[in-house]
Amino acid sequence: SMAFNYPVAKRDESVVDDYHGTKISDCYRWLENPDSPECKEFVEQQNAITKPYLENFNAREEIKSRLTQLWNFPKYLCSSRHGDRYYFFKNSGLQNQSVLYVQDDLHGKADVFFDPNELSEDGTVALTKTEFSEDGKTMCYSLSKSGSDWITIHFRDTQTGRDYPEVLEKVKFSSMTWSHDNKGIYYAMYPEQQGKADGSETDSNEHQKLYYHRLNTPQSEDVLVVEFPDQPRFRIGADVSHCGNYLIILPQKDCKDNMVYFAEIGSLPDGPQGLLPLTQIVHKLESDYEYVTNVGSKCIFRTNKDAPNYRLVSIDLENPSMDQWKTLVAEHPKDVLDWAILSNVDKLVVCYIHDVKSLLQIRDLATGNLITQLPLDVGTVTGVSGHKKHPELFFQFSSFLTPGVIYMCDLSKPVIEPVPYRVVEVKDFNPALYETEQVFYSSKDGTKVPMFIVRKKDFKKDGNSPCLLYGYGGFNVSLQPAFSVMRLVFIQHFNGVLAIANIRGGGEYGESWHNAGRLFNKQNGLDDFQAAAEYLISEGYTSSARLAIQGGSNGGLLVAACINQRPQLFGAAIAQVGVLDMLRFHKFTIGFAWVSDYGSSDDPEHFRNLLAISPLHNVKVPDEDAPRNALERPGARQYPATLLLTADHDDRVVPLHSLKFTAQLHHTLRDHPAQTNPLLIRVETKAGHGGGKPTAKQIEEHTDILSFIGRSLNIPCVF
Numbered sequence: 251s252m253a254f255n256y257p258v259a260k261r262d263e264s265v266v267d268d269y270h271g272t273k274i275s276d277c278y279r280w281l282e283n284p285d286s287p288e289c290k291e292f293v294e295q296q297n298a299i300t301k302p303y304l305e306n307f308n309a310r311e312e313i314k315s316r317l318t319q320l321w322n323f324p325k326y327l328c329s330s331r332h333g334d335r336y337y338f339f340k341n342s343g344l345q346n347q348s349v350l351y352v353q354d355d356l357h358g359k360a361d362v363f364f365d366p367n368e369l370s371e372d373g374t375v376a377l378t379k380t381e382f383s384e385d386g387k388t389m390c391y392s393l394s395k396s397g398s399d400w401i402t403i404h405f406r407d408t409q410t411g412r413d414y415p416e417v418l419e420k421v422k423f424s425s426m427t428w429s430h431d432n433k434g435i436y437y438a439m440y441p442e443q444q445g446k447a448d449g450s451e452t453d454s455n456e457h458q459k460l461y462y463h464r465l466n467t468p469q470s471e472d473v474l475v476v477e478f479p480d481q482p483r484f485r486i487g488a489d490v491s492h493c494g495n496y497l498i499i500l501p502q503k504d505c506k507d508n509m510v511y512f513a514e515i516g517s518l519p520d521g522p523q524g525l526l527p528l529t530q531i532v533h534k535l536e537s538d539y540e541y542v543t544n545v546g547s548k549c550i551f552r553t554n555k556d557a558p559n560y561r562l563v564s565i566d567l568e569n570p571s572m573d574q575w576k577t578l579v580a581e582h583p584k585d586v587l588d589w590a591i592l593s594n595v596d597k598l599v600v601c602y603i604h605d606v607k608s609l610l611q612i613r614d615l616a617t618g619n620l621i622t623q624l625p626l627d628v629g630t631v632t633g634v635s636g637h638k639k640h641p642e643l644f645f646q647f648s649s650f651l652t653p654g655v656i657y658m659c660d661l662s663k664p665v666i667e668p669v670p671y672r673v674v675e676v677k678d679f680n681p682a683l684y685e686t687e688q689v690f691y692s693s694k695d696g697t698k699v700p701m702f703i704v705r706k707k708d709f710k711k712d713g714n715s716p717c718l719l720y721g722y723g724g725f726n727v728s729l730q731p732a733f734s735v736m737r738l739v740f741i742q743h744f745n746g747v748l749a750i751a752n753i754r755g756g757g758e759y760g761e762s763w764h765n766a767g768r769l770f771n772k773q774n775g776l777d778d779f780q781a782a783a784e785y786l787i788s789e790g791y792t793s794s795a796r797l798a799i800q801g802g803s804n805g806g807l808l809v810a811a812c813i814n815q816r817p818q819l820f821g822a823a824i825a826q827v828g829v830l831d832m833l834r835f836h837k838f839t840i841g842f843a844w845v846s847d848y849g850s851s852d853d854p855e856h857f858r859n860l861l862a863i864s865p866l867h868n869v870k871v872p873d874e875d876a877p878r879n880a881l882e883r884p885g886a887r888q889y890p891a892t893l894l895l896t897a898d899h900d901d902r903v904v905p906l907h908s909l910k911f912t913a914q915l916h917h918t919l920r921d922h923p924a925q926t927n928p929l930l931i932r933v934e935t936k937a938g939h940g941g942g943k944p945t946a947k948q949i950e951e952h953t954d955i956l957s958f959i960g961r962s963l964n965i966p967c968v969f
């Protein structure tokens with residue numbers, strides 16, 4: 251394989267931090283300023299090495315055309331009813347952004363209502379959220395540019411299709427919830443944001459406040475309604491209740507636990523004129539609470555308070571003390587209550603996760619009693635849409651081999667049966683040739699961990715198959731079955747095996763699974779992922795030389811930490827938009843919100859835990875004399891072929907993580923004679939953390955990732 255002449259990045263030895271008495275040098279600190287000429291040059295030099303490596307793969311063009319062909323099927327989201335019309339998103343196949351259509355009836359003609367593709371040539375302007383007024387006459391919507399978390403809020407008249415004049419700025423991580431007089435919305439703003447705010451800056455997002463905006467007025471007249479001046483890190487979620495009488499306020503400080511306040515807004519004839527008087531009903535940050543619906547003053551929340559698998563609880567806003575709370579749907583001993591929505595006046599639609607697969611139930615709002623469980627294949631409910639006043643319920647079902655099928659039920663019928671409403675065919679793809687299985691493998695401490703494995707039916711466990719092992723393991727996120735074109739190309743044309751490991755830190759088994767993989771338990775998730783690799787190798791699905799591991803964001807941390815800990819266990823590693831500097835992540839944009847999973851180096855105990863795991867701080871030449879593990883790659887020890895990916899407008903996980911880690915890898919391994927595997931980084935422009943990425947950029951990125959795997963593992967691709 252080609253030798254790599256990695257650019258020599260300056261090491262500024264003068265930068266040394268003192269963490270509770272421990273000195274830690276950070277000689278790539280200069281890479282934390284994306285606007286510096288030297289940082290820009292570093293990025294250019296890296297891309298100049300990576301681009302040719304990815305482009306000079308013999309099967310690249312076939313991979314790209316096959317991805318494009320397989321991608322080109324119509325994608326729908328669930329329809330929803332607003333006013334007397336129905337709206338739905340549809341992507342005809344290769345459009346950069348999905349288009350919003352409107353129709354008078356569900357089987358009639360649909361017209362384009364909003365086409366975000368008109369907003370930019372390259373599709374980098376995304377429509378990220380829409381919220382309709384109660385009367386359906388106005389749609390509030392948000393736009394994001396180049397994948398940034400920053401959005402602008404706009405208002406469109408649904409009769410004329412024309413926008414109101416105002417544009418709301420400085421908005422991020424915000425609800426958009428209408429008052430029921432259709433006169434305006436509650437939303438959250440960062441009023442004290444200094445300097446540029448386009449997603450390429452790294453400044454911390456603090457002092458978010460809740461405002462009320464009146465339609466057809468300038469943002470400068472918006473009314474400050476809720477603030478927590480002594481909590482600059484609070485993000486303030488808000489929901490106007492289904493009856494319109496209450497504003498439910500859900501402040502959270504990080505990514506776990508929130509409190510609950512409410513304000514009476516139904517009695518404000520002209521809407522809020524200033525700060526709202528708040529009644530606090532949850533006083534401690536110790537559990538999650540999500541507003542589901544309310545009947546008069548009885549408010550229903552989905553919570554893990556005294557219920558790690560979550561339950562539905564009813565709180566009387568007029569008598570909110572905890573000893574008066576009523577359980578409406580009790581916690582299930584094993585299954586996780588994933589979400590619940592009100593539909594058709596008195597029905598609750600409740601979705602559970604049962605061994606990582608979705609279960610869908612209709613329950614009675616008054617009693618919580620089960621009415622029926624809807625028939626579902628093995629897979630995931632990836633979308634739902636119901637209306638509090640109307641009987642139509644839509645839900646979308648997906649799995650590894652099924653693209654989103656949308657079903658419709660009429661909840662007013664005595665017998666509720668889902669009928670297919672949108673069934674999409676993927677051309678040139680025969681799901682019958684593939685098979686999905688779920689295994690439960692043992693981790694290092696004996697914990698049983700679920701894993702999905704997808705492969706061709708005629709697959710042989712001879713250890714020769716390439717394998718793509720994907721993981722996340724954090725933030726209560728559950729990796730349920732999903733339809734992925736890129737993964738199907740890997741399985742079909744690399745003769746590959748896809749494995750999804752549901753490691754600890756996720757939400758697959760509720761709060762206890764999340765707790766078992768975060769803070770001082772973070773290493774459990776890494777152990778689970780390494781055990782997944784060992785399972786796949788020892789069972790003959792693959793070998794370490796043909797095993798590629800992949801993860802994004804927190805999953806990028808997972809991948810980078812695993813190649814530091816077990817460099818010889820994997821053939822290739824793909825770490826996308828990873829959190830890689832665990833001592834400094836909390837200083838940038840929304841990073842401080844992740845302390846609920848990671849802890850902060852400001853605390854001495856957490857500092858020690860983070861230093862032990864932090865990818866940036868644990869790069870070392872593999873120890874040739876360490877005891878051999880029979881499952882590892884033969885030959886002299888080296889890091890696997892590694893590809894890091896980031897983007898210039900990623901303001902969720904700022905690019906500096908990947909830039910610094912790349913420099914550290916090169917510094918440590920450039921002179922290691924056995925290091926012949928490439929250590930590369932791909933820095934994308936006009937792109938962010940991933941949300942809203944146009945189809946063209948997604949296909950380009952997946953082409954690069956598959957080409958990287960194919961080339962670095964020397965896989966014979968078959969087309």
Ligand SMILES: O=C(NCC(=O)N1CCC[C@H]1C(=O)O)OCc1ccccc1
Pocket residue numbers: 423424485505725802803804805829840843844902903
């Ligand atoms: O930071 C997160 N979420 C966690 C996140 O994005 N993480 C956590 C670690 C890195 C990255 C990831 O894994 O995608 O979201 C910010 C937010 C948005 C809206 C309301 C509240 C909070």
